[in-house]
Amino acid sequence: MDDEEHEVYGQEIPEDGDMDGADVDMAAAGDDAAKLQELDEMKRKLKEMQGCDPSISTAEAKEQVDARSVYVGNVDYACTPEEVQQHFQACGTVNRVTILTDKFGQPKGFAYVEFLEQEAVQEALNLNESELHGRQIKVAPKRTNVPGMKQRPPRGYNPYHGYPYRSYGAPYFPPYGYGRAPRFRRPMRYRPYF
Numbered sequence: 508m509d510d511e512e513h514e515v516y517g518q519e520i521p522e523d524g525d526m527d528g529a530d531v532d533m534a535a536a537g538d539d540a541a542k543l544q545e546l547d548e549m550k551r552k553l554k555e556m557q558g559c560d561p562s563i564s565t566a567e568a569k570e571q572v573d574a575r576s577v578y579v580g581n582v583d584y585a586c587t588p589e590e591v592q593q594h595f596q597a598c599g600t601v602n603r604v605t606i607l608t609d610k611f612g613q614p615k616g617f618a619y620v621e622f623l624e625q626e627a628v629q630e631a632l633n634l635n636e637s638e639l640h641g642r643q644i645k646v647a648p649k650r651t652n653v654p655g656m657k658q659r660p661p662r663g664y665n666p667y668h669g670y671p672y673r674s675y676g677a678p679y680f681p682p683y684g685y686g687r688a689p690r691f692r693r694p695m696r697y698r699p700y701f
Contacts, residue, residue: 569651575602576621576649577631582606583640584614594639595620599627619649 579591588604595601603621606614622628628648635646 572621573649573651575623575625575628576619577628578645578647578649579618579620580616580645580647581642582614582616582618582644583642584616586614586618586640588618590640591618591620594637595622595631595634598622598630598634599624 577595582591586606588606591604591606592601600623601620602623604618605621606618608614620631622631632646632648634644636643637646638644
């Protein structure tokens with residue numbers, strides 16, 4: 508096995524002494540740095556084209572996008588994003604139409620329309636209760652979800668869960684069960700006069 512020739516990507520593995528006079532191509536290293544810089548520049552331009560300022564955090568960017576978007580309810584299942592875009596084209600420039608689907612790919616019956624201008628949202632709200640594909644759609648401004656905040660009130664009192672304001676300590680279990688009285692038990696040994 509020692510006399511076999513090992514190759515790495517078509518080249519021989521250098522011996523320890525062979526590395527002293529090895530030539531390294533520094534121009535290739537400079538090309539990599541230029542490529543990385545070019546890639547970063549392209550990413551920045553892509554974010555600008557999507558309407559996101561690179562200096563803004565993701566939460567702020569999401570709030571800005573939600574401020575330019577509307578919720579469209581009661582959308583027909585056969586409706587395509589292009590038809591929704593044509594319906595809202597009079598309000599302003601439509602940036603994106605999202606029709607949500609379930610895990611089987613079937614539409615859920617509502618959509619989100621994102622505009623380029625925030626003023627277009629007010630125009631889109633005027634299309635509330637208009638007709639699209641023979642159905643009366645509902646248009647409302649899109650709200651930003653806050654993680655961990657429930658929109659519904661908590662459930663009522665459940666006797667099987669502990670009441671949060673009182674603490675009883677350990678639960679009490681009657682020795683013979685609820686509603687049962689102990690039966691007469693005979694003593695262990697016979698006592699005729701006791």
